[in-house]
Amino acid sequence: MISGSRMSSRAMRAVYVRKFGAVDQMKVEENVAVPKLEDKQVLVKLYASGVNPVDTYIRSGQYGKLPTIPYVPGKDGAGLVDAVGSGATRFKVGDRVFCSQTVRYGTLAEFTAMDEDHVFPLADSLDFAQGAAIGIPYFTAYKALLLKGRAKKGDRVLVHGASGSVGLAAVQLAKAYGMTVVGTAGTAEGLELVSSQGADAVYNHRDSSYMDKLKKNPETKFDVILEMLSNVNLGHDLELMKPKGRTIIIGCRGPVTINPRDMMGPETEVIGCALFSSTPEEWNLIGERVAEGISSGWVKPVINKIYDLHKAGEAHHDVIHSTGAKGKLVVRVQE
Known part of the structure; x- marks a missing residue:
């Protein structure tokens, strides 16, 4: 019936x-x-x-x-x-x-x-x-940051492409959970938008020197990196992670060459993330947490x-x- x-x-x-x-x-x-x-x-x-x-x-x-x-x-x-x-x-x-x-x-x-x-x-x-x-952007951000990235309060997080829908969701989520967030975008409007959502620092990824600026201070490396364009950035990400850090691959548009030695000493991880591969248990958990985020106000x-x-x-x-x-x-x- x-x-x-x-x-x-x-x-x-x-x-x-x-x-x-x-x-x-x-x-x-x-x-x-x-x-x-x-x-x-x-x-x-x-x-x-x-x-x-x-x-x-x-x-x-x-x-x-x-x-x-x-x-x-x-x-x-x-x-x-x-x-x-x-x-x-x-x-x-x-x-x-x-x-x-x-x-x-x-x-x-x-x-x-x-x-x-x-x-x-x-x-x-x-x-x-x-x-x-809400669906794919927020569910992907939650899975990447918290389930795959195992991020926690106090962690430093880098969000590549933070002005996109997944990136903005990740910035909001990370700030709601007490993390320090650095985001990248490709336009002045995008940078302003990412900053308005709570990012602690923003960089223009169309500036040829932005990676050098990120790498300049080794004390500001990242516990978790959310990577939207791994075919461009993954090699750099390996140098930006703290020891035991995690880079979560959310997006890729082609092959990339990396040096695995950059991962060996610091014992860092590169982890793939696909929302559509979620188990029923993961899906239900993510749904509950995002629904809670709507009620508490961080889902915007x-x-x-x-x-x-x-x-x-x-x-x-x-x-x-x-x-x-x-x-x-x-x-x-x-x-």
Whole structure:
């Protein structure tokens, strides 16, 4: 039995990818069937969809698990619970929620069906655009910094690419947990934004001398480094870690050459981090902690730009090709 609106006679608007490739192969289609709800799922009426780089990797076929074409893109979203399956017990119709990690149905649509474990309460203090900006960025930041990086109060943390959505989430998280944070960004606006989120120091990673400045004082090395572009920075990171330090690889766009000797004496670690490889136990823990962060106030998503649904392809382009990240890109699904 399903509690809430009946889906059989309803239709929706959704963005469909008809085949992998260029932006013009992704378009809005009308009268799409509302997803069928299974027992332990929640049907969410979406108002906003978060845009993540992984959305573009899937579209281009450069991802481990690819959907069957055609499909609706999008992994993060926010809206209202519209119906619940008979086995779903955590939510009721009308609840404000954010969701992440869709299995079959993407969030660039007016409705999505989501496993209950991937739906979380959204406090009134955040709007739907901010809710759509929580999932992948904040869950990734938490997993990288605390589960993989084992960071603790008093640690020094370096966040490369701190003006992006994951980077800003990491800065907010690290400061909430009592760490000293250094962040990098590529524009004056980005540097100002990172500083406004609590970073203790900021560096422009487009300044050719910024690595030398970071390495200049050996007493200011880092316990944990969050690396968004390891193909560029990893070799330097090995020189920036304290003894027993950890560099967590969150992003990479190509191969890199390093000298492992830089890791031997100080016994440092380089650790890969992929949110989609999380165990159910990790996922539930991260969800609980991020939900607590919303209540306590440290989860404060920064929205860079909001696109209309028919400009979702433009948002996909911009998330990869922007000249300087300044927060999250979000698509408005409906008013």
